[in-house]
Amino acid sequence: MPALPRPARMVLPSLKLQELIQEIRGAKTQAQEREVIQKECAHIRAAFREGDAPQRHRQLAKLLYVHMLGYPAHFGQMECLKLIASPRFTDKRVGYLGAMLLLDERQDAHLLITNSIKNDLSQGTQPVQGLALCTLSTTGSAEMCRDLASEVEKLLLRPSPYVRKKAVLAAVHMIRKVPELSDIFLPPCTQLLHERHHGILMGAVTLITELCERSPAALTHFRQVVPQLVQILRTLVISGYSTEHSVAGVSDPFLQVQVLKLLRILGRNHEESSEAMNDMLAQVATNTDTSRNAGNAVLYETVLTIVDIRSASGLRVLAVNILGRFLLNNDKNIRYVALTSLLRLVQSDHSAVQRHRPTVVECLRETDASLSRRALELSLALVNSSNIRSMTQELQGFLEFCPVDLRADCASGILLAAERFAPTKRWHIDTIMRVLTTAGAHVRDDAVANLTQLIGGAEELHAYSVRRLYNALAADISQQPLVQVAAWCIGEYGELLLSESYEETEPLQVQEEEVLMLLEKVLQSHLSLPATRGYALTALMKLSTRFQGDNNRIRRVVSIYGSCLDIELQQRAVEYNALFRKYDHMRSAILEKMPLVEHGGPQDDEPGEGKEQPWSPKREVQSPTEPPTSNLLDLLDLLDSASGDAQPPPALDLMPGGSLLHLLDLPSNTPSLAPIPGLKVFDREGLQISLSFVRPPETPALLLITATASNTSKSDVTHFVFQAAVPKSFQLQLQIPSGDTVPAQGGPPITQVLRVLNPNKAPLRMRLRLAYNHFGQSVQEIFEGRNLSQKFTQDPVYHRGSKEDTSTSDIRILVFLAELPTSFPYLHSPPPPTGEIPTACPHL
Amino acid sequence: MMQFMLLFSRQGKLRLQKWYVPLSDKEKKKITRELVQTVLARKPKMCSFLEWRDLKIVYKRYASLYFCCAIEDQDNELITLEIIHRYVELLDKYFGSVCELDIIFNFEKAYFILDEFLLGGEVQETSKKNVLKAIEQADLLQEPRHEYFNVPVY
Numbered sequence: 001m002p003a004l005p006r007p008a009r010m011v012l013p014s015l016k017l018q019e020l021i022q023e024i025r026g027a028k029t030q031a032q033e034r035e036v037i038q039k040e041c042a043h044i045r046a047a048f049r050e051g052d053a054p055q056r057h058r059q060l061a062k063l064l065y066v067h068m069l070g071y072p073a074h075f076g077q078m079e080c081l082k083l084i085a086s087p088r089f090t091d092k093r094v095g096y097l098g099a100m101l102l103l104d105e106r107q108d109a110h111l112l113i114t115n116s117i118k119n120d121l122s123q124g125t126q127p128v129q130g131l132a133l134c135t136l137s138t139t140g141s142a143e144m145c146r147d148l149a150s151e152v153e154k155l156l157l158r159p160s161p162y163v164r165k166k167a168v169l170a171a172v173h174m175i176r177k178v179p180e181l182s183d184i185f186l187p188p189c190t191q192l193l194h195e196r197h198h199g200i201l202m203g204a205v206t207l208i209t210e211l212c213e214r215s216p217a218a219l220t221h222f223r224q225v226v227p228q229l230v231q232i233l234r235t236l237v238i239s240g241y242s243t244e245h246s247v248a249g250v251s252d253p254f255l256q257v258q259v260l261k262l263l264r265i266l267g268r269n270h271e272e273s274s275e276a277m278n279d280m281l282a283q284v285a286t287n288t289d290t291s292r293n294a295g296n297a298v299l300y301e302t303v304l305t306i307v308d309i310r311s312a313s314g315l316r317v318l319a320v321n322i323l324g325r326f327l328l329n330n331d332k333n334i335r336y337v338a339l340t341s342l343l344r345l346v347q348s349d350h351s352a353v354q355r356h357r358p359t360v361v362e363c364l365r366e367t368d369a370s371l372s373r374r375a376l377e378l379s380l381a382l383v384n385s386s387n388i389r390s391m392t393q394e395l396q397g398f399l400e401f402c403p404v405d406l407r408a409d410c411a412s413g414i415l416l417a418a419e420r421f422a423p424t425k426r427w428h429i430d431t432i433m434r435v436l437t438t439a440g441a442h443v444r445d446d447a448v449a450n451l452t453q454l455i456g457g458a459e460e461l462h463a464y465s466v467r468r469l470y471n472a473l474a475a476d477i478s479q480q481p482l483v484q485v486a487a488w489c490i491g492e493y494g495e496l497l498l499s500e501s502y503e504e505t506e507p508l509q510v511q512e513e514e515v516l517m518l519l520e521k522v523l524q525s526h527l528s529l530p531a532t533r534g535y536a537l538t539a540l541m542k543l544s545t546r547f548q549g550d551n552n553r554i555r556r557v558v559s560i561y562g563s564c565l566d567i568e569l570q571q572r573a574v575e576y577n578a579l580f581r582k583y584d585h586m587r588s589a590i591l592e593k594m595p596l597v598e599h600g601g602p603q604d605d606e607p608g609e610g611k612e613q614p615w616s617p618k619r620e621v622q623s624p625t626e627p628p629t630s631n632l633l634d635l636l637d638l639l640d641s642a643s644g645d646a647q648p649p650p651a652l653d654l655m656p657g658g659s660l661l662h663l664l665d666l667p668s669n670t671p672s673l674a675p676i677p678g679l680k681v682f683d684r685e686g687l688q689i690s691l692s693f694v695r696p697p698e699t700p701a702l703l704l705i706t707a708t709a710s711n712t713s714k715s716d717v718t719h720f721v722f723q724a725a726v727p728k729s730f731q732l733q734l735q736i737p738s739g740d741t742v743p744a745q746g747g748p749p750i751t752q753v754l755r756v757l758n759p760n761k762a763p764l765r766m767r768l769r770l771a772y773n774h775f776g777q778s779v780q781e782i783f784e785g786r787n788l789s790q791k792f793t794q795d796p797v798y799h800r801g802s803k804e805d806t807s808t809s810d811i812r813i814l815v816f817l818a819e820l821p822t823s824f825p826y827l828h829s830p831p832p833p834t835g836e837i838p839t840a841c842p843h844l
Numbered sequence: 845m846m847q848f849m850l851l852f853s854r855q856g857k858l859r860l861q862k863w864y865v866p867l868s869d870k871e872k873k874k875i876t877r878e879l880v881q882t883v884l885a886r887k888p889k890m891c892s893f894l895e896w897r898d899l900k901i902v903y904k905r906y907a908s909l910y911f912c913c914a915i916e917d918q919d920n921e922l923i924t925l926e927i928i929h930r931y932v933e934l935l936d937k938y939f940g941s942v943c944e945l946d947i948i949f950n951f952e953k954a955y956f957i958l959d960e961f962l963l964g965g966e967v968q969e970t971s972k973k974n975v976l977k978a979i980e981q982a983d984l985l986q987e988p989r990h991e992y993f994n995v996p997v998y
Contacts, residue, residue, distance in 0.1 A: 105866040137964035173964040297922035332891035
């Protein structure tokens with residue numbers, strides 16, 4: 001069989017680069033383009049295989065073009081190496097370009113060019129050295145840099161400026177990759193600064209900047225060149241127009257900016273250096289032509305330097321004023337950098353920046369999103385107590401029209417500012433309401449909690465708030481945070497809605513039925529989140545005690561939701577149902593108004609978790625859906641859920657001392673000591689527990705009990721846990737104890753405050769349980785206190801203890817009541833948490 | 845320092861890509877795609893700066909080409925605009941009234957010119973004259989020499 005003629009590649013000759021480009025551009029569809037490229041790549045591959053040296057650079061050039069379009073070009077990598085090694089300049093030029101484009105650090109072939117670069121650096125002509133230095137600076141890996149550092153160092157001293165300027169920047173790259181090389185390149189720097197050639201100066205200043213940024217020692221060393229840098233700047237500014245380096249009337253702005261940047265680094269935190277550059281900075285700031293961007297670039301850099309070093313105050317004011325002028329510039333870019341810089345300054349030079357507040361506020365109206373974002377940040381930083389009202393007005397206006405991605409920041413900014421500087425409570429409530437109506441979907445989760453708490457605290461504004469919220473809710477039930485707050489408010493203060501009109505709002509004639517209908521609408525709406533539904537359901541429930549009419553409607557709704565698919569709602573509905581049916585006599589007590597609670601304040605990071613915090617000592621081992629492993633847990637659960645805390649109570653301040661004072665809110669009043677004697681409830685082996693009682697006169701239903709555990713024995717008491725439970729009609733809050741260890745020999749006792757609310761004035765009964773480790777053994781004690789009311793009587797407290805194994809050492813004390821009224825269905829026959837409880841404690 | 849410079853057309857086609865930081869091909873493509881999209885979405889009157897990831901992007905449109913640079917936090921945006929402008933001036937001087945086609949058909953020249961102006965992400969030569977002189981001399985060195993007197997053709 002005769003051999004086939006030469007392969008088909010000769011039938012279609014390989015295209016020249018420009019022809020290829022033309023053909024690719026002529027392709028009408030993506031598929032066509034792909035076809036052309038694939039064909040050509042096949043040619044190129046074949047050419048590479050054949051090793052056709054003269055044409056290699058053309059093939060690679062084509063490949064590079066194709067690579068830019070996004071097609072794979074890895075098969076050209078080795079060709080780059082060959083081209084770089086070739087003696088022809090054309091080859092090297094394309095080869096190095098190919099290396100920069102195709103051979104990044106991660107490629108294996110990358111290191112192979114090291115040798116070629118080395119040769120070219122040491123023996124090549126200047127243009128060739130330039131190519132090598134360029135490639136090294138662009139894609140040189142750390143290893144390459146180490147290998148070639150000495151070559152580059154040699155080139156730093158060559159006479160030709162063309163090579164030197166490149167060598168200096170190659171050194172910059174090397175230091176970035178291998179910081180240890182700083183040692184090699186530090187010494188030549190001072191010499192380089194004496195150069196006249198702007199390119200070398202640029203490189204030198206950049207190199208020194210890089211060295212100083214990486215090493216404090218270098219920083220100190222280079223402070224000595226400050227005068228020289230100032231001199232360079234002076235020459236540039238004063239020498240005037242030079243065709244070669246000027247841009248729009250400014251002498252070499254690139255070099256000026258670079259020098260200014262270095263001066264900034266050298267002058268930072270250094271009085272002497274800052275002083276040396278003061279005059280020059282002032283001169284640059286005042287003499288630079290600002291009609292074009294180049295001048296503004298230099299001015300901008302000057303301002304940045306002035307504010308960063310220890311400059312004279314006059315100079316700082318000058319700098320801020322320049323920024324203020326920038327703000328009025330027509331050029332958007334200038335306004336942008338001004339806003340950015342002012343933001344950086346607002347902490348340190350607050351009053352100076354305040355002067356430009358009106359202009360900043362104007363910038364809020366920018367259509368450009370980057371600018372308005374900056375303006376927003378700056379405006380928020382400028383809010384203080386004197387301008388809060390006008391600023392909030394502006395910001396609210398901005399909130400209405402700003403782009404969506406800025407809304408969340410704006411809303412939370414306004415709310416934060418309102419919290420810090422609100423002039424009146426009413427203004428504060430109005431502001432929050434307005435934010436919720438405008439941007440309800442974008443507020444943070446804790447806004448709801450904050451607002452409910454705020455309203456709860458402002459008693460005089462209850463009627464006002466509930467009316468406004470009712471109107472807002474009637475208008476729009478889609479903004480979830482607003483709906484949640486409104487539902488809560490209506491539930492709490494519903495009766496105020498029905499009463500006569502409050503003077504400051506328009507007369508509002510609302511019928512009970514309307515209110516109920518609105519809440520039902522919220523419940524049923526598909527726009528409502530499950531949390532919102534929870535709020536609405538609880539609100540309905542509360543209204544059953546607030547409203548006079550019969551509760552059939554409410555009962556109906558509640559019973560319907562007893563079979564709701566949402567577990568949370570279902571649980572609530574079932575519990576409320578139970579309230580209606582079996583515990584109707586307790587309903588009004590349970591659904592009473594929420595007591596005023598302490599506020600964590602703006603420093604409180606997670607007020608949204610307020611629901612968990614106050615109950616945490618009891619809730620450690622409990623979750624709503626757990627089966628009653630211990631009856632105590634269910635008791636606590638029932639207590640919690642029934643006391644109407646379906647909405648998160650605002651954050652409780654958990655410091656025992658602090659809460660007391662805040663509650664009373666009368667700074668001059670110390671808690672009056674009602675004449676209740678303290679009581680020692682426990683004494684065993686040196687560990688004594690005593691209770692002291694305080695009934696603040698302002699809230700007679702509240703009893704504050706402080707439990708103190710002291711230890712006179714020789715051994716420490718550790719892992720001490722004290723817990724309590726009360727019957728259902730009471731509300732109990734355990735504060736965090738001061739510790740869990742009572743050191744031996746009369747060490748500092750543990751104290752824990754219990755707050756008991758007794759609205760029904762029923763005789764207090766309390767079960768107390770202790771758990772602790774003492775003398776190497778863990779102990780559990782349960783006992784009861786009875787009739788802890790106005791007059792505490794010495795009721796017999798009985799001890800019942802059980803010795804646990806040390807293997808179950810960490811049993812927390814749960815208080816469970818041995819004797820309970822029959823109205824606690826779960827606690828009929830309480831099983832002990834672990835093991836049998838002996839009727840007689842061996843130790844007593 | 846400048847981390848990278850991209851040139852692309854209004855249709856999003858890449859005309860030049862210079863990377864001064866080591867990234868894989870995949871990452872480069874991803875970044876290019878994202879940035880091109882972001883910049884092309886900007887309206888004409890908007891300012892030339894935007895924040896993107898942890899970098900500052902400075903872009904300017906010249907006729908049908910977008911010049912887009914990514915600089916670091918401590919760099920001066922306004923001077924970057926000057927850098928872009930200087931590069932365009934250099935191209936203009938070299939090609940004589942440069943347009944996008946020149947850059948398309950002579951992309952390797954655009955790279956060579958850029959490499960005489962910037963090095964490792966920093967400005968190496970602030971004199972227009974010196975940059976152009978260097979390019980001319982390099983062109984003269986190309987072989988075969990008789991081909992390279994005006995705009996070389998591969």
